[in-house]
Amino acid sequence: MSEKKEADVRFSKFGTVSFTSLTKTNDFIDYLEQGKLMGTRCRVCGMVFFPPRADCYGCLSSDMEWFEVAGTGKLVSWSTLRYAPVGFEGDLPYSIALLDYGDYKVFGRIAGDLTDDDLKVGMEMKAEVNHLPNGQINYVFRKA
């Protein structure tokens, strides 16, 4: 008799609404809960990935290690939404953005207390873990 293994659905905690529950990068959520935003690096060829991946397309290895997204990135661009998709209406208005860290880029949200007037393409920002009111977790960008 084998025991039924419980599915590891940690990723369903990611973002206001998650559309993915099963992924080999589930540890991403544990790191977020520890206050860390993490990407993955291929142990074989050294390729660096954000968002994190379980598999390296460079050398086909699945031997990955986690690294922390540390320091600051430059704001590549952003947009503040006045309409939201289903499930995100309560977050309005909010801004999505892309930061360039040099070796990789990170897509995410701008911190809720920053407005268009606070933002400028090229400015230095840093990522910070953010707990959402509905018990979900994501990360946001703040002025560095």
Added chain:
Amino acid sequence: MGKVAIIGVGQSAFVRSYPGSVRELAFEGFKEAMQDGGIKASDIDASVICSAPEYDKQRSPAGVLAEYLGLNPQPTFYVESLCSSSSMGLRTAYALVASGLHDVVAVVGFQKMSEISSAESQERMGRGADIQWESPFGTMMPAYYAMHAQAHMARYGTTSEDLALIRVKSGTYGQGNEKAVYRKGVTLEMFSQPGTAMSGPIASPLRVGDCCANADGSSCIIVASEEKARAFSKKPVWIMGLGSATAPVNMAGRDSLSGLFVARASAEQAYRMAGVAAKDIDVAEVHDCFTIAEMMAYEDLGFARPGEGRDLIRSKETYKEGSIPVNVDGGLLSKGHPIGATGGSQIRTIVLQLRGEAGGMQVKDPEIGLIHNIGGVGLYGNVTILGR
């Protein structure tokens, strides 16, 4: 390898809410193309059906449409690449004909977006992006293109008014297109006065007027071998060049947001295959799902140098009388954007232009035309070059 031609084109009117079923909608574009080509269903050897399936209640629509269009027992293919599905369908048909497997292939694009609400539609469109890593932040198509607009403005000094000028051009031609969903003229004042039709914010810096509308519609392109084209058609239009490319779905995988890699890569392939350059294009249809998308297309296709797209629209060079007329059928901004049908509608416009049958939108004696059709936010790109 023989040449491959387009011998028939058709589209339904693009409307807010089509009062019929998907198969009936598809029939409208198909019928027009068949009548245009002067052929019967039995002359067609295969069909390529194109749509974005998330709007469909019908599972595997290709088989159902093949029957309704009278295309049993011929084989059918189902092709999907979001908003560029029917350009991808044309590429598929080209391969089928050029290989000698089939002689005449019908490419049928359709979308009935009105089956679901606008918010649901936005949610589905958002899921044309990276559902694991981006959608949980609440992304939408207008916001992704808005990020491109923001980046273009920061890098090159493009303004919101430059983008509005593109919509004004679209309105100029949309008024005369009986197939368009939006048939009113647009002025800059409609953008500048708060509370007016075009000025409402959607996703900064894009406003209502910068965005195309959802629509229901269908399109059909009949593709034929050289031998069949010469037998069936007095005015075949030849497929001279095809380009197609993909890019990372996540914005984090893009090297820049001030242009689309897939457009540049597809254009380069298509120009090389056709043996022509940007300066040789006499008329173009570009994927203006948003005003910024047309601005980037000017630059990605080489009609203007990077950052100089605004000069083209400010000097009206992309109007009908200009050096490179673009979207003189009103584009997606006026016609509406029924995802799977859009590419076929763009191709139809260029075919009519090259045949000299574009009526009030006819540009003067064009010989070479180009179609730029993008899927998702630069996830898929297709550029097609046609000639007389």
